[in-house]
Amino acid sequence: MQDGPTAAVILELYEKGMTADPAGRARLLCAAAGGDPDAAPLGDVDRAVWALHERLFGGTTRAATATCPHCGEVAEFELPEGLSLPDRTAGETIAVAFGGQSFALRLPRLADVAGGAPDLTAIGPDAPWDAPGFAEAAEAALEAADPGMRLQLELACAGCGTASALPFDIPGWLWSRLAATGPRLIDDVARLARAFGWSEAAILSLSPARRALYLQAAAQ
Ligand SMILES: [Zn+2]
Structure with a gap:
């Protein structure tokens, strides 16, 4: 993928993945992360997609939800900081x-x-x-x-207190971040374009902090 403003990359991936099914999204995100979706072993796909996640969303919220297999409650949890996937220990x-x-x-x-x-x-x-x-x-x-192939996260349920190892679907997780962010970016572009007449490319190239400042100014 070309290096470009993060917001433009997020919006491009969101647009391409919107009509895809989960398997299609995993392929899309693998390719965007520089992997080969036809040839890469699953662990390599996860490692590449996780690196893309950190590039696009590193340092932002790591809050997620998962259904507790013990009590069925949907529990909130935080992804661990510095989560890294173990390397492959063998050939393909x-x-x-x-x-x-x-x-x-x-x-x-x-x-x-x-x-x-x-x-x-x-x-x-x-x-x-x-x-x-x-x-x-x-x-x-x-x-x-390949211990990185099916990453499990140890999560403690706030409802019943049971700790469970849950599979962590990395392409699915990155997609959920894209799906949450894409519509917000569209809204930002629409508001700033209306207020200042700027192009989509110009607005998406603003840093998030500067975009927020202009959104404030536009609202006054
Ligand atoms: Zn529970």
Whole structure:
């Protein structure tokens, strides 16, 4: 992605992702983060999208909500400061030892999980997925190969006090920030364009602090 004013990038991603489904948004955000949505393993997608999140929204609110699996309450929590995703510890193909044999598995990609459940034949065409215990062995080997692939956050529920490890959907999280910010930016542009006749590009290139000052001035 071109380096440009952050607000312009946010608005561009919001516009492109508005009509996409979650899988399409993950692809969009992966590409915007400089990753290859067709070839990147899921952990690489998450690491790239998280870096993009920090570039666009670093230092701003980290408040989020999650549904407690124990009591069903929607609980608020703060994302930890300095959250960083563990690195991949293996190549894109790993060997899983099972029943005295070794089976090659490719780390899953976005396309492999686009339908919800992972496409196991795509990940390991020769692997004995139906053999009892193989799927568990494969999952453990994949998680060891890329601990950043399915990040879990340990969250304590304010309602019932239970701590749960919840999966953290990084592209989904970045999208929620974009979806919250895009309409606000449109509103800012509309108000400043009406007040001063400036172009969208000029308004989006203002720093957030200066945009806020002009919004104040326009309201007087
Ligand atoms: Zn709870």
